[in-house]
Amino acid sequence: MQTTSELMACNPFLSYRISISFSSLCKTLSPLLRTSISFPTRSPQFNPIRFHSRSMMANSFSWDDVFRISQADNDLDDSSDLQGFFERVKACNRGCEKKSEFIPFVIEQQIVGYIHNRFANHLREFHNVFDFLEDKSYSSHFGGYITLNPSLKSSEDRTEAVADVINCLGGLIPGTRNELYPVTSSFGKPEFFSLERAAAPYFGIKVYGIHMNGYVNKDGNKFLWIGKRSEVKPTFPGMLDHLVAGGLPHGITCKENILKECEEEAGLPRSISNRAVPVGVVSYMDINGYSFKRDVLFCYDLELPDEFIPTNQDGEVESFKLVPVTHVMNIIRRVEFFKPNCSLVITDFLFRHGYISPENDGYLQLLQSLRSGDCS
Amino acid sequence: MQTTSELMACNPFLSYRISISFSSLCKTLSPLLRTSISFPTRSPQFNPIRFHSRSMMANSFSWDDVFRISQADNDLDDSSDLQGFFERVKACNRGCEKKSEFIPFVIEQQIVGYIHNRFANHLREFHNVFDFLEDKSYSSHFGGYITLNPSLKSSEDRTEAVADVINCLGGLIPGTRNELYPVTSSFGKPEFFSLERAAAPYFGIKVYGIHMNGYVNKDGNKFLWIGKRSEVKPTFPGMLDHLVAGGLPHGITCKENILKECEEEAGLPRSISNRAVPVGVVSYMDINGYSFKRDVLFCYDLELPDEFIPTNQDGEVESFKLVPVTHVMNIIRRVEFFKPNCSLVITDFLFRHGYISPENDGYLQLLQSLRSGDCS
Structure with missing residues (x-):
């Protein structure tokens, strides 16, 4: 039986949604109730954007909400203020002070990941797959590291053995997708x-992804194509997204992946x-409970013809809108509507x-x- | 009386030119004679570009040399190989292992620079300007730090007092320009x-600059305007440069500086x-002898109209040429013709x-x- 905090720790998405709702709620109430966060620039100012609190609390919003937020302007809202951008970066980089709770995961004398000490306890019983060694070479707080059993020599053997463990762990690792990462x-x-x-x-391995900003240039004014994720997507449902993005699975180059995802997510022909x-x-680098995300996103720009209208092919996007870049900038600065890592790529x-x-x-x-x- | 090595140490430019000549000489002789440098990518391949050795040894080259290098192509020269780029980055980041030879320069509890321990000895006699304090707070190899005498309270007093010391040191700090950096x-x-x-x-202070790539887009093919520095310029004479670049002096914003330099260096009207x-x-971060450069360059892109021809106004540029970006890429990869920090900005x-x-x-x-x- 898991406690609530353990459940939250094991489900980064659950705790993420709770934190969004709480922070949104605070914004609708009073600046005095907002959580105390230390930011690198000057103190945050209260941003008195009027909002329908129910929709924010439910972490669900419509395109109408998006447009209202993107255009709202007032004297207290300084467009040169980078405060909101720092907040979005912070949301992607939680818990670096908790790195000491993780044990290095080492293969062939190289650190490939980090495993939470309490999650590691679940792996101890799989003696034929994981070895727990006491050696301070990898500067672990726990004085040791985790590696694969030396009997697992080939990539195939290791892949199969670890997959079996993950299946045995069942609900501890939810959302299995049958998609392999290198x-x-x-x-x-x-x-x-x-x-x-x-x-x-x-396992705290480094994960690579590709994220593409699709934009249109009309008389020197740039517009970004923004997607709204399907409400039934398991991760970040209903949130704003790029025109195209995806993880980089085993055995495919970034270039091939972009072409594939462009077709699946936006109906973009290869000619474009x-x-x-x-x-x-x-x-x-985001630590939340047992989860240690170390993501590297390859960014792409694609300038699109005026007449192109994206059409999602795989059901993952509810709809797309073309939004002036200055308005997208306002959305990122003011609210947490974008899937967090998309905020970084758009800020770039x-x-x-x-x-x-x-x-x-x-x-x-x-x-x-x-x-x-x-x-x- | 200074020894040759001390003279070289005190004159980063002198030793820079010698190192260029040596490396160029090696290229013209044999791959076996090239200096042994460990690079992060695969081992360097010999690049058998034919070259007139005398012009390389004199570190002087013509536009004809530039064009020949930029176009040369052969089977041994893999255009996807980033080796040459790593070499250019390395040339800008020398001697980081020598940081321990420097003493922190601290003002109001903040490290603002680093001063070589032997250069510092020349400052010791100026008791009214510099204080040498023993305090390990700033993790100095020498267990102390250098600061300004507390009697110098205002910015103006400090500026004047340090300027007087620099004047007294005479030839130890050559090339005074009467230009103030913050x-x-x-x-x-x-x-x-x-x-x-x-x-x-x-003094190892951080120095900021602005560097601008001026480019032309002809039917989807991009070209960069490249300048060749005047042969009588005191620093990096005759080397290749951006369309516009300059240090960021005291009291001017990046934007104002770009506009000013565009006018002076390329005859660019403000409308463009x-x-x-x-x-x-x-x-x-480049350490060479007493010199510790900590430069941050703000990069700018300017897309220029086809018909614009730059004309230098201040005598610092001998001539400009419009070069296809793919050819500029070859120049950077293959030879050290660009002023070193321009290679970084173009690589960006x-x-x-x-x-x-x-x-x-x-x-x-x-x-x-x-x-x-x-x-x-």
């Missing part, structure tokens, strides 16, 4: 084995999607396209914060 | 005082230059415009290396 020391290096996507944060431009990366777009400039207080600090995770 | 803990923070530009690396887009930063451009992609081995590592310095 386990490596760094990007492009040989894969030690492949791991079920849903298990990645429980092959113009997608790789423009850099963002990264974050804002930097590269000159919407945030060195004259903004905190420019360098915000730019640096977009790569807070191990970017290798 | 001394701060980080960008946008209040200035403690202002320091002569030529003295900045001797005000379209310059801030796109991010690069940084490096190559990342943001998709000329370097995640499929290139070392993508993440090279991208990270563009901000090797303290970016605050």
